[in-house]
Amino acid sequence: MRGFSEQHNSGSGGANGRGHAVGNCAIVLMVALFSFSALIPLRLFAGNERRISSWACYYGSENITRNLSRFDLAVLAPGGQDPAPLRKAGIKTLVYVSAGEVSADGPYYEEARNHGLLIRHNENWDSWVVDLRDPAWKELFFERIIPDALEDGYDGIFIDTLDSPLDMHRRDPDNFKGMERSAVELIKRIRKRYPRLLVAQNRGFEISQRSAPFIDYLLIEGLSSLMELSSGERFDVSPKDREFLLVKATEALKANPSLTLLSLDYVPSGDAPTMEKVYEFSRSKGFVPFISVPALDRVFENHPGS
Structure with missing residues (x-):
C-alpha cells in the first residue's frame, strides 16, 4: 500500500500494496476445510495502549490534524502530516516503513543498488524489491x-x-x-529493538501466523473493495479471495489473541452506499475498518464510524 515516494515516498499499505491486483489473495488454498462465517467478534484488546476502535491512513502532506483527530490511530508518511499535535491529542501515530522495497527516487536506492540488494523492479510504483536475507539490507534497514x-x-x-x-x-x-525466515526474523528483531513501540504489519500472509506474536496490528488490505490504479474503477473482492483473507486473519489471531485486526478498503469518494456496506462487513468480522482511495492522500469527512 503506497501512495507517496519512499521515505517521502515508498504497503499494501501506506497501504495500497503494489497495484492492488488481488494476486496474493488468489492463491488456491483448501478453503473448503475452513468454513468461517465470522471471526472472533470485536473485543477489548489487552493493553490500553493498543486498544482502538477507529483508525486512518493518510500519506498526504497537508495538515489535516482536525480531521485525523476523530480517529484513535493514524498511519502517516515520513515527512508528511506532523504527528506531534495528534499525539498531544491522544491519537496513536505510526510511521510508514517499507521493509521489502526501496523507491527508485528515494534516499536509500543508491546504497541498496551499490550493495547488490535489488532483485526485481516493481513497475507499479517504480520501486525495487530487495533481498531481505542480505546482511547489508538488515544493516541499512535497522541503522x-x-x-x-x-x-x-x-x-x-x-x-x-x-x-x-x-x-x-x-x-x-x-x-x-x-526469504520467509528472514522476514520473520526482521519482525522479531523490530520487536526486540523497540519493545515499547507499537508495530503494525500489512499483509505478508506467508508469515503472518509466525509474526503475529510480535506485532500489535495486522492489516488486511482489500478485504471487500479495491480500485484499479490506472482507471480508478472499483471492484469487489471475490468471495474466494475474501475467504482466504479471513482464514489468514483467523490464523494470526489464534497465534496472538491480543492482536488487533485492521482492514483497509478502497472506494470512490462519492460512493456512500458502498462505503457503508464495506464498513459494516469489516466490523461484522471483527476488524477495525478504514476506507480511502489508493493514493491514501485524503481522509473522507463522512467516513463511517469515525
Whole structure:
C-alpha cells in the first residue's frame, strides 16, 4: 500500500500494496476445510495502549490534524502530516516503513543498488524489491531506514511491502530460499529493538501466523473493495479471495489473541452506499475498518464510524 515516494515516498499499505491486483489473495488454498462465517467478534484488546476502535491512513502532506483527530490511530508518511499535535491529542501515530522495497527516487536506492540488494523492479510504483536475507539490507534497514522514519516522533511503525520479497520466494523457492525466515526474523528483531513501540504489519500472509506474536496490528488490505490504479474503477473482492483473507486473519489471531485486526478498503469518494456496506462487513468480522482511495492522500469527512 503506497501512495507517496519512499521515505517521502515508498504497503499494501501506506497501504495500497503494489497495484492492488488481488494476486496474493488468489492463491488456491483448501478453503473448503475452513468454513468461517465470522471471526472472533470485536473485543477489548489487552493493553490500553493498543486498544482502538477507529483508525486512518493518510500519506498526504497537508495538515489535516482536525480531521485525523476523530480517529484513535493514524498511519502517516515520513515527512508528511506532523504527528506531534495528534499525539498531544491522544491519537496513536505510526510511521510508514517499507521493509521489502526501496523507491527508485528515494534516499536509500543508491546504497541498496551499490550493495547488490535489488532483485526485481516493481513497475507499479517504480520501486525495487530487495533481498531481505542480505546482511547489508538488515544493516541499512535497522541503522538508517527505521531511525530516519522515527525521527519526528511516533508511537510506532507500520511495516509495508513484505509481500514483495515473499512473492520472490513463492515464484522461485530454490533461488530465494530463506526469504520467509528472514522476514520473520526482521519482525522479531523490530520487536526486540523497540519493545515499547507499537508495530503494525500489512499483509505478508506467508508469515503472518509466525509474526503475529510480535506485532500489535495486522492489516488486511482489500478485504471487500479495491480500485484499479490506472482507471480508478472499483471492484469487489471475490468471495474466494475474501475467504482466504479471513482464514489468514483467523490464523494470526489464534497465534496472538491480543492482536488487533485492521482492514483497509478502497472506494470512490462519492460512493456512500458502498462505503457503508464495506464498513459494516469489516466490523461484522471483527476488524477495525478504514476506507480511502489508493493514493491514501485524503481522509473522507463522512467516513463511517469515525
